[in-house]
Amino acid sequence: MAKVLVLVEHDAASGSVKKASLELLTLARRLGDPAAVWFGAGSTAALTVLGEYGASTVYVADGDDVKAHPVVPMVDVLSALVAELSPAAVIVPSSADGKEVAGRLAVRTGSGVITDAVDIDASGVATQSVFGGSTVVHSKVTSGTPIYTVRSNSVAPEPAPTTCTAQTVSTEVSAVAKTATVVERTVASKGGRPELTEAAVVVSGGRGVGGSEGFSVIEKLADSLGAAVGASRAATDAGWYPHQYQVGQTGKTVSPQLYIANGISGAIQHRAGMQTSKMVVAVNKDAEAPIFELADFGVVGDLFEVVPQLTDEIEKRAN
Amino acid sequence: MKIAVCVKQVPDTWAEKTLREQDSTLDRESPDGVLNELDEYAVEEALQIAEAHGGEVTVVSMGPARAAETVRKALSMGADAGIHIQDDVLHGSDAIATSAVLAAALADKGFDLIIFGSESTDARMSVIPAMVAERLGVAQLTFAQRVSIAGTDVTIERVTDYGFDTITAAMPAVVSVVEKINEPRYPSFKGIMAAKKKPVETLAVADLGLDAASVGQAAAWSAVEDFAARPPKPAGTIVSDDGDGGARIASYLTEQKFI
């Protein structure tokens, strides 16, 4: 069976494999034999989990050049693997890095690319949800090795245990990869909450939260549900919450089981990042706020009254 | 310094976007066309760099005849000249072909910096800057929240999932910018008048030395099989808070098994 290459992402600090990567391995099994591609250190500790989700092989590229240069070293390694293995497909996450890797790999290998897929069937047809979720498109790559980027939370990861063996690959990078160099990585504090793009529940705050102190109300609700915290651009631009938590067109795209929007009007750019949430709850004091058009359940009211009461109720019911 | 800024005309952000029945391509006729919001930041950044370090800004756009308005908009903000790649054979081009056309238009013109917005609001692929860098074989500095120039080097802060990476390269380089980077200026009346006299070169695919058969919908390396409007979501339950709003959400979440 032809291999399907899956670019696996892992937490830089802990080395743990991201849940989104297990989702990609699950999809890859429909198309062939999943093979993980791992960049950086820590692959040995991950063999068990990669095997559990069906990867028979992990190709490991761990070298200084891979770390020192952005994006292109991954393209170098993947294109060498594509040439060597003629895989049935290459699947990468729909992250900023992932999409750029996919785009360059497509150009380099003469392949078509489909971005932001939410599903891929056994014949390689990808499903995309476009125009803010208003249109569902099915499409297929018609040239070269199909390359897909897949959004996180699109499928549930399913185990399919096998034994995963590691193979080291060359980390010699191209001259063009060396044209740009990473001189410093700045890691913003992360806290103990789940990662925004992977969380099953996201609780967000907007301009209505009124200031950085107001976000403690949002955080308390999030913690009562084991949720991630998100924010609108109005809140991140005002400096009330860090930029990496921005949800929307120019922030993160999230698709949780439940999205709770508090003091967020529902501007089109915000909706672009959360419209595919399975369920939306909104709290806003303006009954005309467009966010209510998307809401499965909404309360017209002051978030400083509604949200603390909700948090209390959740804590009560949980006990 | 020679700076190119690539811009795209897209349907107005608030307009309903639809695919056309006959060929599954985006309907670009019905809604108003506007300069892609995120490209405004690219134009602004190009102008600021040219103002600070000296230089000339050329707007480059591929699109149908009406995309000339978008080139003019960027010129009215202050760019110096325009290149509009317009050819009927380009209709339905995928990202692969689009990047080939842009790269052909940009190659060998001596640009030190080629600046893009981080995505278009219609296609939302975020791949064109990377693809153009791949084709030109120059440094890729994308998703920049800050750009600084020192001599022949350019350094950016690339927004990442965990914070940002500081990345540096010798020019020439392809840069894409995110919306936090600056506040785009509005064209002034003087700018709008001046834009009318600025030179815009209109190029066809053949002028770029590309084969017409390598672009357009028939040459695309991916194809739409079918599409459908998602059935509208049934209206939700909206209640006003009578002192029990939080409790009512809690009951709803319990029903839905979140609690």
Ligand SMILES: Cc1cc2nc3c(=O)[nH]c(=O)nc-3n(C[C@H](O)[C@H](O)[C@H](O)COP(=O)(O)OP(=O)(O)OC[C@H]3O[C@@H](n4cnc5c(N)ncnc54)[C@H](O)[C@@H]3O)c2cc1C
């Ligand atoms: C190029 C571009 C990219 C953008 N990208 C993004 C993006 O990625 N993400 C994003 O979010 N936005 C983005 N925006 C901005 C977007 O257009 C909106 O400006 C932004 O989403 C508004 O944030 P908001 O809903 O928090 O604020 P507002 O629109 O001001 O809404 C605040 C809401 O809070 C309610 N409110 C106030 N006080 C209370 C209270 N006490 N209790 C309950 N409700 C209250 C108000 O009724 C109002 O509806 C982008 C814009 C541009 C031009």
